[in-house]
Amino acid sequence: MKTKLDGHYTTNWEEVIADRMKEAKPSAIREILKVAQDPTVISFAGGLPAPELFPIREFREACEYVLTNNGQQALQYGPTEGYRPLKEWIAETVMKYGVPAVPENILLTNGSQQALDLVGKVFLNEGDAIITDEPTYLGAIQAWNPYRPKYITVPLDKQGTRVDKVEEVLKEHKDVKFIYVLPNFHNPAGTTLPLERRQKLVEIAAKYGIFIIEDDPYGELRYEGEDLPPLISLHKENVIYLSTFSKTLAPGVRLGWIIASEQVIQKLVIAKQGSDLHTSTFIQYIVYDICHRGILKPHVKRIRKVYRERRDVMLKAMEEHFPKEGFTWTHPEGGLFLFVWMPEELDAQKLFERAVKEAGVAFVPGSSFYPNGGGKNTMRLNFSCMPPERIKEGIKRLGKILKDELERVKK
Amino acid sequence: MKTKLDGHYTTNWEEVIADRMKEAKPSAIREILKVAQDPTVISFAGGLPAPELFPIREFREACEYVLTNNGQQALQYGPTEGYRPLKEWIAETVMKYGVPAVPENILLTNGSQQALDLVGKVFLNEGDAIITDEPTYLGAIQAWNPYRPKYITVPLDKQGTRVDKVEEVLKEHKDVKFIYVLPNFHNPAGTTLPLERRQKLVEIAAKYGIFIIEDDPYGELRYEGEDLPPLISLHKENVIYLSTFSKTLAPGVRLGWIIASEQVIQKLVIAKQGSDLHTSTFIQYIVYDICHRGILKPHVKRIRKVYRERRDVMLKAMEEHFPKEGFTWTHPEGGLFLFVWMPEELDAQKLFERAVKEAGVAFVPGSSFYPNGGGKNTMRLNFSCMPPERIKEGIKRLGKILKDELERVKK
Numbered sequence: 001m002k003t004k005l006d007g008h009y010t011t012n013w014e015e016v017i018a019d020r021m022k023e024a025k026p027s028a029i030r031e032i033l034k035v036a037q038d039p040t041v042i043s044f045a046g047g048l049p050a051p052e053l054f055p056i057r058e059f060r061e062a063c064e065y066v067l068t069n070n071g072q073q074a075l076q077y078g079p080t081e082g083y084r085p086l087k088e089w090i091a092e093t094v095m096k097y098g099v100p101a102v103p104e105n106i107l108l109t110n111g112s113q114q115a116l117d118l119v120g121k122v123f124l125n126e127g128d129a130i131i132t133d134e135p136t137y138l139g140a141i142q143a144w145n146p147y148r149p150k151y152i153t154v155p156l157d158k159q160g161t162r163v164d165k166v167e168e169v170l171k172e173h174k175d176v177k178f179i180y181v182l183p184n185f186h187n188p189a190g191t192t193l194p195l196e197r198r199q200k201l202v203e204i205a206a207k208y209g210i211f212i213i214e215d216d217p218y219g220e221l222r223y224e225g226e227d228l229p230p231l232i233s234l235h236k237e238n239v240i241y242l243s244t245f246s247k248t249l250a251p252g253v254r255l256g257w258i259i260a261s262e263q264v265i266q267k268l269v270i271a272k273q274g275s276d277l278h279t280s281t282f283i284q285y286i287v288y289d290i291c292h293r294g295i296l297k298p299h300v301k302r303i304r305k306v307y308r309e310r311r312d313v314m315l316k317a318m319e320e321h322f323p324k325e326g327f328t329w330t331h332p333e334g335g336l337f338l339f340v341w342m343p344e345e346l347d348a349q350k351l352f353e354r355a356v357k358e359a360g361v362a363f364v365p366g367s368s369f370y371p372n373g374g375g376k377n378t379m380r381l382n383f384s385c386m387p388p389e390r391i392k393e394g395i396k397r398l399g400k401i402l403k404d405e406l407e408r409v410k411k
Numbered sequence: 412m413k414t415k416l417d418g419h420y421t422t423n424w425e426e427v428i429a430d431r432m433k434e435a436k437p438s439a440i441r442e443i444l445k446v447a448q449d450p451t452v453i454s455f456a457g458g459l460p461a462p463e464l465f466p467i468r469e470f471r472e473a474c475e476y477v478l479t480n481n482g483q484q485a486l487q488y489g490p491t492e493g494y495r496p497l498k499e500w501i502a503e504t505v506m507k508y509g510v511p512a513v514p515e516n517i518l519l520t521n522g523s524q525q526a527l528d529l530v531g532k533v534f535l536n537e538g539d540a541i542i543t544d545e546p547t548y549l550g551a552i553q554a555w556n557p558y559r560p561k562y563i564t565v566p567l568d569k570q571g572t573r574v575d576k577v578e579e580v581l582k583e584h585k586d587v588k589f590i591y592v593l594p595n596f597h598n599p600a601g602t603t604l605p606l607e608r609r610q611k612l613v614e615i616a617a618k619y620g621i622f623i624i625e626d627d628p629y630g631e632l633r634y635e636g637e638d639l640p641p642l643i644s645l646h647k648e649n650v651i652y653l654s655t656f657s658k659t660l661a662p663g664v665r666l667g668w669i670i671a672s673e674q675v676i677q678k679l680v681i682a683k684q685g686s687d688l689h690t691s692t693f694i695q696y697i698v699y700d701i702c703h704r705g706i707l708k709p710h711v712k713r714i715r716k717v718y719r720e721r722r723d724v725m726l727k728a729m730e731e732h733f734p735k736e737g738f739t740w741t742h743p744e745g746g747l748f749l750f751v752w753m754p755e756e757l758d759a760q761k762l763f764e765r766a767v768k769e770a771g772v773a774f775v776p777g778s779s780f781y782p783n784g785g786g787k788n789t790m791r792l793n794f795s796c797m798p799p800e801r802i803k804e805g806i807k808r809l810g811k812i813l814k815d816e817l818e819r820v821k822k
Contacts, residue, residue, distance in 0.1 A: 009619075009620045011622040011649050013672065013674050013675055016588060016589075016622065018533060018534050018536045018539075018558070020532070021532065021682060024682070024685075026680075026681055027684070030684075051483035051487050052483070054487075056482035059474075059478055059486065059693075060475065063470075063471065063474035071465060071467035071470070072462035072465060074663055075462065075470065075662070076459065076460075076661070076662060078663065110687040113687045113688040114686060117685060117687065121429070121431070122428060123427060123428065124429050125429045125430055125431075128429075139685075142685040143685045143686070145685065177427060209423075237421040237422065238421055238422050250486035250487070250693075251486070251487060251692075252485055252486040252487050252692035254687065254688070254689070254692075264424055267435070270432070270435045271432060273437075273438070273553060274524075274550075274553040274556065275554070276528065276665065277665070278665070279665065280663060280665040280694055281663035281665075282661075282694065283691055283693065283694065
């Protein structure tokens, strides 16, 4: 508990760390993102929205309006549940997807990341099992690791979660707490779960009395095809739904929301009260003002157009420059990412190092997204943050490295 | 795990809640604050800063400046550690209190409440003991309860923590993880720890190899006497220091900070990354702009003047209207609160109900601040949020109820 130093006892911090955090290390992806910040690097690494699309003028107007008309309220403490008019706006908006929500079903959070943490805090006992895709969203693993669950993974294919495998897992494992899925434009995989799989998944969950965490940060960013019903619209009582303003408005506001039954929201509110009292009142007032004025819908339309083009440019360049044999990748209908499976001989970490050094191109090696290890021959590519010309150039350079590395390992 | 309803299995949420949250209930204080929100009630209940003092014009200017000059950065994702220029500003500011900090010693958080939660997440194993005052800050108990520690309390007197009792506890208990103290203008007690007790406390902590959580949200709000050195300036390596912009600028920004050794900050950063990625970039840019322009110092001077007057008005009215025998209260040198110990026969919860109903006056019964129960004959009075005339009137009415209740119980 103590070490002697210069005649004083000082705390040995390594020893006093709680067990849950002993093994926690800074995520490998953060190191990658540091490399990718170099402006000379063509980065497909981060999950950043394109900052040139942020509605800065609208934010300025909203700040002016809120501070002129509601300054005292916007700067004061507020309720843990969140600013009611914004919750009403969200309730109205999700109606169009068939989600029957009232403000009592909604909790506003500091981005979806806090929603994931609160879910872990409220539901996870040490050793509980969670079913996730393989690969799955890294942020969820980071949020839940401190609660020390175990992850049981099911593979995904180009249509997302292999729902048939979920039932196999549930038959075998009796300690599953919940199933975590990203049905729309999966991070990192870029897949979208078809309607039949959605229906089958909520059926299986209901049959085994398991609930579902539906993570939907990208749902509004669809570039082709029809909107599909969220899982929560198919079985309201069994699904906890998460979404965010990060991808439609701006991530810097850190504002997301949870939709669930009132009983679940009440528990999450208690957890959030201990976690940070409430989300910034000021941010909630500003975002409400922007939403309320009807700015979000046309703004999202503009984002879709730009990202759709970037996705198309990336896919076309990959067709042209990536090796074919043993390579396969997703064709995302929306979102920010696509995922590449490569021949087993290729190591994405090594490729990353070569790509940055020799070609000035960054991506994220896929293994970070495998909760139980694996995925060494996979990578995630982001297409939202680079202009088309740089995407073309970056994919061309990356293709060259891939071909070269492929030849090297075959020798 | 499941109950059958209308032919569907639906989740029985009570059953799937994690053990850590099973007993968590909405805090009693929230119900009290709801009553106190009635504008006809004279409220000494909340811990709200006076909203008429919020620097709204300065916020408007800051929003305009930030969005015009740094809009893209301020709305984008940012580092978990926080916005570096703001950390540099904090480091410079705390220097005047003798705290030798560089940005690497600082983590920005969503108010002090998140700092408390992160401390719990990083350090508390189930069953670890924490030494706290009795009474102590309710928000700390709420933050830590999910990590299931036990609380060993030491009494406080009008000079704050009975440091002599801390050593007694440490001799007896070998499972103490840390000591939690609020040396300046304690919430709820309004006490300030004298220099000798500060020195003694860090000595004892060092002797037993225990670290200290120093919570200092009110340090800038001193109305009389000299600033005293924070504990962290007396023994940097053993102290984790928490503060916030909530009381000096505005609580609606939800912005606080932790100062600790670099090693501790690194662990807290990993925990925060899982909790919510980072605090709102936009909020950090705005608060930095306000701080950077030198607005905070004269603004805090203005707050001090107003709150000092309100404290004086409350203390004078209490002298005049409160019963004397068996009553004692603190004379706070700063902060927002004072604390009243009443004769054992009086029940503050019952008094609260009578005061609201018969006199339209609200306060917080002190028992909420006793982690292991007790304090039924105590109450916390806030003096920052009501104008002087209402303070006078409220204390007069409350005094009448107290005298009446005293007579009633003596019969």
